[in-house]
Amino acid sequence: MHEISLVRTIFRTLEDNFSPEELGRVTAIELKVGPLANVEPILLQNAFEAVVEEDETRFKDVKLRVNLVPILIQCHDCNQITEVQNYRFVCVCGKPCGNVVQGNELLIERVELVD
Ligand SMILES: [Zn+2]
Numbered sequence: 072m073h074e075i076s077l078v079r080t081i082f083r084t085l086e087d088n089f090s091p092e093e094l095g096r097v098t099a100i101e102l103k104v105g106p107l108a109n110v111e112p113i114l115l116q117n118a119f120e121a122v123v124e125e126d127e128t129r130f131k132d133v134k135l136r137v138n139l140v141p142i143l144i145q146c147h148d149c150n151q152i153t154e155v156q157n158y159r160f161v162c163v164c165g166k167p168c169g170n171v172v173q174g175n176e177l178l179i180e181r182v183e184l185v186d
Pocket residue numbers: 146147148149150151162163164165166
């Protein structure tokens with residue numbers, strides 16, 4: 072499953088950026104996910120729980136939060152940034168627009184550590 076490998080990648084990224092001592096103090100991981108990232112937040116949560124239960128038990132008290140951000144496009148004609156509703160890629164000025172400036176991301180936005 073695609074989400075399982077994503078979760079493993081998230082843990083690898085944390086291991087690369089935090090010391091074992093810091094990893095022991097992680098309480099929450101916050102992700103920023105765009106609708107175009109091809110990730111289902113519910114499946115990601117389920118995958119997270121499965122991985123934590125099976126082989127990352129040291130993270131069993133860690134919460135995963137998925138912050139879904141809207142798709143934004145920027146028009147080449149009028150330069151305005153518009154939020155895409157229902158996958159309708161049209162600027163407020165009426166021009167079709169495929170210039171996505173937000174919506175593809177899958178990022179670790181924040182990691183919370185207990186003091
Ligand atoms: Zn426009």
